[in-house]
Amino acid sequence: MVSTRGIGSTRRTFLTVTGAAAALALAGNLPEIEPARAAAPSSGRPRDPFTLGVASGDPLPDAVVIWTRLAPRPLERFGGMDYRPVPVQWQVAEDERFSRIVKEGVAEARPEASHAVHVDVRGLRPWREYWYRFRAHGQLSPVGRTKTAPAPDAAIPELSLAFASCQAWWEGWYTAHADLAARQHDLVVFLGDYIYEFGIDRGVRPHSGEDYVTRETVTLDEYRNRYASYRMDPDLQAAHASAPWVVTMDDHEVINNWADEAHPSAPPAQFLVRRANAFRAYWEHMPLRAAQQPQGPDLQLYRRFRYGKLAEFSVLDTRQYRSDQAYGDGSKPPGPETKDPARTLTGDAQEKWLLDGWAASRSRWNVLAQQNALARLDVQDGAGVVVPMDTWDGYEASRSRVLGGARDRNVRNLVSIGGDLHRSVASDLRLDFDDPDSPAVGTEFVGTSISSGLDGMDLDPGGATLLKENPHIKYCNFQRGYVSCSVTPERWISDFRVVDKVTVPNGTVSTRAKLLVEDGRPEIQTL
Known part of the structure; x- marks a missing residue:
């Protein structure tokens, strides 16, 4: 297991092992495939320089x-x-x-x-x-x-919010982004997996068998090309141009299920070079401040946004500081390793930042914008419990400190928004998920993917199992789409927008469910 409490020594090892190239990465001047040189000058009519929107x-x-x-x-x-x-x-x-x-x-x-x-x-x-x-x-x-955001003491009547995640370009068209753009929200929150690093054979779109899509991303040039291939999409460009975005990353911006400095694909020192490449390309393609510019393999991504007296957003980074996944990852029964209080999903500093922020908050709605499901997900049909090790389920003590901290600080209207699952899941957040009568301290809306997972269906066997085995889960859907929210002082409404097909262009988008949370009442209701 990789500790998140002694990262300095690993950074020093990183420099020692990888030498001059790693030193350049840490300084922000990342190594290229070959020495930088001028591109060949273009001839004829100048080309449009704004192809990425x-x-x-x-x-x-x-x-x-x-x-x-x-x-x-x-x-x-x-x-x-x-x-x-x-x-x-x-x-x-x-x-x-x-x-x-x-x-x-x-x-x-x-x-x-x-x-x-x-x-x-x-x-x-x-x-x-x-x-x-x-x-x-x-x-x-x-x-x-x-x-812009409202003044800190402003009493705004309503906030229009959308959140989305997981947009594997080769697995579907961005019809959901076109719908999101047309609604012109006040704010869009993107919760990770903006790109996928996979090397693939080909996908459902034309040109998805090209080298820039099928090659696995490792070098800085490859990550840059992957972002460019996604950013060329007109519906994604329209969504970006429609409203300000707040972004955070999950795993595929680097590599599947990475955890701090650990990934089975490479030793830590070598992996950190890849992580530095990925972070650099991410910052280059996102509307982020200079404070978020990475320093080699380090990126300050967790941050907070306040929308007057109405809402406060705590945006998490659940990859860069986490302990390695318990029991070798996958879906397993919980045990001593998942309950170990020394293991963390957020790292100590980010956890303290989150809880201190909640203690000082005077907002009506306190939004936890993070990458996956905070609620327990028992994925085994029948007796026994099996949960995914990569979500908060694999870090039970970390989750208990967060939910217990919300209760102890009297956090008003805690709403978690997440992604990663490629399905929509709406849950009541309880202090003890083994006890249906345990107090609820908040609610959670996990949005499905924009395109990852192909067309999907309304309720697949996995979703049926989640509803059967987890009484705190109130809604599941396995189609593609995003979530559009209306937030007022009295209520939060999540409108789950789904696409009938993403494997063809111009699919039909509709509202599959409208779910309500009332001020001061942490439970999900159906409208």
Whole structure:
């Protein structure tokens, strides 16, 4: 097992074992497949440099990050750009026609960041819609819509929120993203598995047998190409352009089921180089602040956002600090290892940050935005209990400290939102999942995947088992989609939007269920 309490020694080993290349990674100048050199100059009419669209994220009452990446040939090395800095003009306006520009400037798209641009636009007004765009090489980008957070003491009447996860490009079309974009939420939260690192044979989409999709991602160039292949999708671009996003990663942004410095694919020192490559490409393609820029294999991803008096979002990182999975991973009966208080899903520092934040919160709704299911998932039909070791079930003491900490701090209206399962699961969060009469301290909505898992069905055998064996689970569905939420001081409504088919374009999106949580009443009701 890998301890999360002595990571400094492993970092030193990482430097010692991997030498100069690792030192570059730790400094943020990551090793490439080959020495960097200028791309061949283009000829003829200039190509569109904004093939990957625009995005915004991490909204504050007076600020938001706006993002783009210059990539006229997105699947070529450095996106087809020359290896030199490029000035990029940016504008933020109060109207879509840009007749009322409130902020503008010039950013530098640098080759070592693959010509990505992150502008932390400050001096904006709270709880306002804005539009933004970029100009480079004489061409304008698409226009994006964003919205700042409310002032900390504002009493806003409603928050429109969407959350999503798990979008394996080769397994389906992004019809759910098109629907999400059309709704123009105040905020979108993406809970991990933005890309998949797998090497595959081919998928359901045209061109899904190409090398940039089928090759497993290990190097920085390969991770960059994987993000570019996803970012080229027009529905994903529309979803990014429709609202500010708050993002966190799960496992597939690096490799399946990684845990801190441990993965069976490589020794820790070698794995950390891969992790540094993955983190760098992730930051380059997400609307994140400079504070989230990785330092080699380290990325400060957990953070908090407040939406006036209405809601506070605690965004977790449940990969970077966790103990290795118990009993060799997979689904197993719980035992002494899953109950070991020395094992953690969040690491000590993040757990303390979470509980201290809850103790200070005065928000009506306290949202835990994290990667998978906090509720217990007994997946065995009949006698006995079998649970997945990669979720909170494999870290029972960690879960007990979080749920018990919420109770002890009188956290108001705890709502966990999660992903990872490729199915929708809605649960009451109880202090003791073995006792149906145990007090509920919150509720949880786990959203299904955008496309991972192909079309699915309304209720598969796995979902039927979950409903039968887990009385705290109130709803299951195994189709693709996302969750659109309306949050007011009196109630939280989760609208589970599902797609009939993702294996063909232009599927039909509909509401499968509307689930309600009332203020001060931690139990899920069906509307």
